[in-house]
Every structure is written in C-alpha cells, then in structure tokens.
Amino acid sequence: MFNIMVVDDNANTGRLMKAVLTRAGYNVFVAGDGNEALSLMDTKHTDLIVLDVMMPGMDGFEFAELLRSTGVNIPIIMVTAKDTPADKRKGFIAGTDDYMVKPVDEEEMLLRIAALLRRAKIVNEKRLTVGSTVFDYEALSVTQNGLTETLPQKEFMLIYKLLSSPGKIHTRRQLMDELWDMESETDERTVDVHINRLRDRFRDNGDFSIVTVRGLGYKAVCGGER
C-alpha cells in the first residue's frame, strides 16, 4: 500500500485528488501548503507527492527545490494550471519527475503515478524482476534460468530502460538521447543493432520480448503479451 501526499491550497482540489487516489488503492493525506507538507512528512512515510505549484507562501517550485537539496528523492508529480514550456522547464529543473497541466485527466494521472512508483521501486532496489529473470543494475548482470551473465553497459541500459516501463513505446531517438549521451558517433541504426543483439541474447527467454512498432520505435512486453 503506497502512501501519497497531495499538496494543494484549494480545498476542493485536495478533496477530489484524495477521492480519486483512494479509490485507486492508495493511502492519501492532504497538506494545504509547503510547511504543512514538510511537517506531515516528518511523521508519515511518503512514497510519492502530488504537488500543486501556485500556493501561498512556499510555491511548488520552491518546495521541490527544498526537498531535492536535502537529498529527498521521493518521486514528485506537479499538477498545476501553469502550462507554458517555461513553467514546465522550471518544474523539471526544480526537481519534479513529472508535470501535468490542470485540468487533469484522472485516468492519465493514475497511470503516470503508477509509472513513477514502479520506476522509483526499481531505482531503489536497483534490480528489476520480470517473471523469473532478474536484472541487477549495480552488476550490469542478468540472471535467467539460474545462470548469471554480465552484459555490455549499453545493452544492459537499453533492456533495463525498456523493461522499466513495459508496454511503453520508445522512439529510437528517445533511446539514443538517454543512453548514448548525445555522442556524435551514434545514430539510430546503432539502436537497431543493439536491439538485435539483445533479441539474440534473450531469444529463449519467455518472460519478455522486444517488439518493433513499425514507424515508431520499440517496446518491451512481458510474458506472451503483444
């Protein structure tokens, strides 16, 4: 059972968030401003924060900066009416993990929260389990059928990223930008080459597979799904 803290100065918004999140199976508590949020965090374990930006006193950006500067890495999703690219940039620089513009589609928000929690879990535990296959982030190794082998770094990062968000389609450019640090020598064909190597390596693994979505990119799917 995950604990989610909603920080919003508007009573009705807070009430609505609490209702939606509780129905989705989370344990929710609401703070009306940054200071109240900080005191709540002292007493309650928080897995994720849904953060409004426009609040009196400490605004959402300041709150996020404060948390990050003290080493708190709890996932934050900003939910705000501020919709310009400049605001989004400011949010991400302040340390938010995701950014949604009000009015939010409740279903989308729940999906994003689930994704953030899953990724946080993977990052925290530094391992990823898919069926009976286990990926170890520190060792860059994968254990399948009782055998452990290490992977070259780029290959490992690639499959780790794809499996962290199973079912999500990534374009070649997205994969390249994240894993290859904009090195000039790589191009999108390199991604294809690595994907093929991974497919070879995990050919007999029934826990997951890498699917090509024509024209768009790649996704990893679990088990026998498509």
Next chain:
Amino acid sequence: MKKTLSIRTTTVIAVFFILVFASALTLFGFFALAALNYVGISKIHHPPYLIMLFCVSSVIGTLISVPLTRYFISPIKEIAKALDKVKAGNFTVRVAEEQRSAELSALAKGFNGMVEELGSTEFFRKDFISNFSHEFKTPIASIRGFAKELINEDLSKEQRQEYLQIIAYESERLSNMASNVLLLTNLEHTHKLPAGKPFSLDEQLRRCILLLERQWSYKELELDLELEEICYTGDEEMLSHIWVNLLSNGIKFSPMGGTLRVRLRRVKDKVEVSVTDMGPGIPADKIDKIFDRFYQADVSHKAEGNGLGLTLCKRIAELAEGSISVKSELGKGTRFTVSLPIK
C-alpha cells in the same frame, strides 16, 4: 494613370515658381510705373527703392503661397478627419488612394489597410463573443440543470447515473474548449510565430503519435507511417498543436481496427504532413466550413469535440506561413494536408 511626384520635388518647384513669379511681378510693376513716368528708372539703384521692391516681392510671394499650402494640407486634413471617424468606431471609412504626391498616396494606402485590419478584428470579436457565449452557456446550462435535479431524492438509480454521466461529459468538453479558446485568442493577436529553433519534424510527429497511444490502441488502429527525416526550424510547441489535433481527429473518426496514415515528406521548398483516416468522410457541402470556429460537421461526434481544433490548426499553419487543406470522400475517409515552407 496620373504620375505622382514626390512632395519634395513639388515643393521645390513651387518655391521656385513663387520666387520667380513674385520677383517678376514686382519688377513688372516697377517698370510699368517707370514707363508711366510715376517713377524714374534710375531710382532702381537707390537703396530705399531696392528695399521697397524687396518688401513688395516678399508680400506678393507670401500671398501666392497661401492657396498653394492648401494644396498640400487638404489631403492631410482629410486623413485627420477620417482618423477621428475611426476613433469613434467607424471601420468602414476609407480615403482616396490616388493622391497628388507619392508620399500621400502611400499614407492613404497604409491608412486604408490599417482600418481594414482593425475592422476585421472587430468583426471577429463581436461574432466570436456571441458564438463563444452560446457554446459555453449550453453545456453549463446542462451541468447546472442536472446537478440541481440530482439534489432530488426521488430519482431512480439509472436516472442518477445518466445525469451524472452527462455532467461528467459536458464538463470534459467545456474544459477542452476553454483550453482551445485560450490558445486561439492568444494567436488572434499574433502576426508571426517567433523564429524558433531547428528540431526534428519526424521525431516530433512520432512523439505526438505516442502521446495519443491510449486512444489509437484502444481503437486497435493500424498505423501506417512514412516519415522522412526532416530538420525544420520553427516554433516546436505551436506546431505540435496542429499534429495532435489532426491525429486526434483522425483517431476519433476512424472505425475500430481501421488504418491511420501519416506521411511526412519534403517537396521542393516545402514540407508536407498528411494525416489520412478511413472514417465516414465529410460531405461536400460542409467541407468549406470545417475550419470555422465552433463548427462541427458530424453531429454524431458532436459531444466529443468543440469545433475549435481545426480553426486552431489553420491559424497556426498560417502563422507559420504555411497552409492546410482537406480532401474527403464520403464513406471512404478524409485526408488533411499541412504544407509549410522550409529553407
């Protein structure tokens, strides 16, 4: 066509003639008086006479210039009067563009253009506000009405569910409409998009498609994509609104399991993006109106949209110095093509 001279040329010529004429008149007067023996010709060498001749010449010259200044000033006065009318809210006033001098012609043309531009914005505003209020009042009336009904205790469970669904639906529509209207209004006052930075247009299209994944995978659509690698310089965010709108529409009108085709290609000095769906198509008599504000051709899908998406697309395309066109066949499908200039 009357050849218009520059004001400067006209002034110089006018001054020249005034001086010549004034001096000529004065000298003529003097010689006439001398011939009639009122004055001795030799007197012309006397300073007092010279001074007097000078004064007479100046006075004559000034008198001649009076009607001449009216020649220059009257068109300016006319424009000033027209400006007053515009200030009072009259956008139909115009001034004659054929003026006596090139500068005044340019001024008149500029003035007429300005008034026309003001007039069109005004029209949009009035028309827009009345459309807008209606489009907003209608769903709000539904929401308010059904909410009040729900306060009653004697409704059946089905009725309750139905009314609540309606409230949820209309609120969703309203909220989408509000976002679109805001964007559209901002763009109304823009004349050109900011210069923008270079970015990958094909990648942008891919990301927009991914953004809508939930919708197209729900409809089990097959995506047929052919995207050339194109680096485009422009306003990335504004363009993304066009793609998301066109893709959304394409998905909305596609049948379950249908195919959505997206093409990006470079054609000489332009890039073309086309989105083709296999939906019901748009009837020929409605196709001209689809870019109008609040216009929705398909009544059955009326509840899902707000009629502003295509208006937004057209406006942004035009601001990017491009254009948008549509081809549709009833029962077969619709294709929207956006054409943008590229260096």
